[in-house]
Amino acid sequence: MTATDKSSVPVNFDRRYSDAVTTEKPGLRERTRQAVRTQLMAVAWGLFVEQGYDATTVDEIAAAVGMSQRSFFRYFSSKEDVVLVKFEAVGAMLADVLANRPAEEDAWTALRRAFDVIVGPTERDPRHGLVLLRITSQAPALRARVLEEQTNWQELLAPLVARRMQQPAGGDLGPTALTAAALACLVVANAAWLRVDGTEPLAGFLDDAMRTVRPGAF
Amino acid sequence: MTATDKSSVPVNFDRRYSDAVTTEKPGLRERTRQAVRTQLMAVAWGLFVEQGYDATTVDEIAAAVGMSQRSFFRYFSSKEDVVLVKFEAVGAMLADVLANRPAEEDAWTALRRAFDVIVGPTERDPRHGLVLLRITSQAPALRARVLEEQTNWQELLAPLVARRMQQPAGGDLGPTALTAAALACLVVANAAWLRVDGTEPLAGFLDDAMRTVRPGAF
DNA sequence: GACGACTTGTCAGTCGCTGTCATGTTTGAC
DNA sequence: GTCAAACATGACAGCGACTGACAAGTCGTC
Known part of the structure; x- marks a missing residue:
């Protein structure tokens, strides 16, 4: 997954925060x-x-x-953290997939395809995803935190999106906005999917949402 | 930001009907x-x-x-509530303005114009808005809750957006997605504005963000 | 085998938040 | 004007998330 380190960090030196993937x-x-x-x-x-x-x-x-x-x-730093770690991992996966999409693919399509990392598992077996959504939507504080976690994804994905957009001017606001919009679609689609209890494919909702925001894309 | 409530109603309006109707x-x-x-x-x-x-x-x-x-x-139901009430009022104002925009205006433009309710005050005096953003961004739990509050705006705005879109099919997912995307732009613009300490106009950031997401709009 | 790094439990304490009870104070009916 | 219901408040006790400090282990390493 991540090409970070395998041996760069001294063996037992302040490993308290390092737990991204099982090494x-x-x-x-x-x-x-x-x-x-x-x-x-x-x-x-x-x-x-x-x-x-x-x-x-x-x-x-x-x-x-x-x-x-x-x-x-x-x-765990908090009770919420137990749930949130599940989402942190997803952010990294999204970034990984997005980075490896064909370079000529436009940003919006690439984002949609990256989201397949989330959509895919729900089609094989929707139960896990449904339970996750149900738990996170029942506790307001938790729901809020998940929303915030998704803005962290935003920071992860935005630089990768920027590479697919030709507009050097305007700072990185454009890419960030586009990423945020895509994530908003994901959230909306998830909510719709949860509302129908997973009886209709999440992919359809996500396509609808993302096509509405950017008509003509993919 | 300041919620000048329904002061348009005459002061002692109910005086003469006070015994006829539940006050x-x-x-x-x-x-x-x-x-x-x-x-x-x-x-x-x-x-x-x-x-x-x-x-x-x-x-x-x-x-x-x-x-x-x-x-x-x-x-106040919670410590967070003291801050959140400031945002609840904004949601209602947004809905109000959006509802009163010209009917022929397309949804995206109307949303942008509705956001002027937020942008306007920051141009007259950015201090209040800056303080609000600073406080809400310093406490993670609070930031999360504000984000959640903005999804409440979404539910308020989406039906109004729906009226401006011609696609009866697909449920209300489309309007919701478009609204969510616009709100995401608002959040991103606010963050950028806070980052430059309000030295550049919020309107510019918001225009950039919303134009990037929907090129060609307004 | 001893030293140091690491983990654990216990205890005490803070802070947000809630239920309950016992006081007033206000309001509305008579 | 009186009186009871409605309401506001403070005091107290308690829960649950979370933290700091200390003492007592466990384990790997030299």
């Missing part, structure tokens, strides 16, 4: 840490689905994996 | 309540500007107006 040689400690994190997420997710996000306390989650509440917060 | 008018109690609310907002705002949103506790705000913390929460 292969992070050392035993880091791997157990990842394992705990994963387990924590799984358990938390189960509880969220079962009884709702708000109704689930951090104490419960911690107890369910047999650790103290304090330790939970050593793995 | 929708302020009434003394409701007016003192509004007064307290306003004072609370003013004081809170001062503290936010002075020492930051996160660094200001609800206890402080309450003490500054001489009431208990408990009573603060009888006027």
